[in-house]
Amino acid sequence: MKKWMFIFLAVWSLSVLFPVTARALDIVGTYDVKGTNPVDQKEYTGTLTIAQTGQTYKVLWDLSGTKYLGTGILLGDTLSVTYMDEQKSWFGVVIYKITADGKTLEGKWAAFMGDALGSETLTRK
Numbered sequence: 001m002k003k004w005m006f007i008f009l010a011v012w013s014l015s016v017l018f019p020v021t022a023r024a025l026d027i028v029g030t031y032d033v034k035g036t037n038p039v040d041q042k043e044y045t046g047t048l049t050i051a052q053t054g055q056t057y058k059v060l061w062d063l064s065g066t067k068y069l070g071t072g073i074l075l076g077d078t079l080s081v082t083y084m085d086e087q088k089s090w091f092g093v094v095i096y097k098i099t100a101d102g103k104t105l106e107g108k109w110a111a112f113m114g115d116a117l118g119s120e121t122l123t124r125k
Helices: 001-015
Strands: 030-036 043-053 055-064 068-073 078-085 093-098 104-111 118-124
Touching: 030 055, 055 078, 093 118
Parallel strands: none
Antiparallel strands: 030 043, 030 118, 043 055, 055 068, 068 078, 078 093, 093 104, 104 118
């Protein structure tokens, strides 16, 4: 329960610190994923799907058969997402900056209680 509270508070605090812009970007769709793990610096690839669910976004990763589920908040050109794996054993947060053309999202992520940042780039299919 403490893990969820920490993750919730991290994303919620971003919503308080950064005001929502009047014009929301259209980020719904499927993306190719390319990332780097901060622990071993190994690269990974996969796909990611974003669907709008009211004021939040449902985010689903498929990274070589390992699936992650997330909930995101879009504030201006920034998408903040908390996520977990299907077994609920891996938790974290990722923050994506959306490029001006809306086709690429550049992100940094951290696992729960991690001390290093991974990177991830999403490219719209």
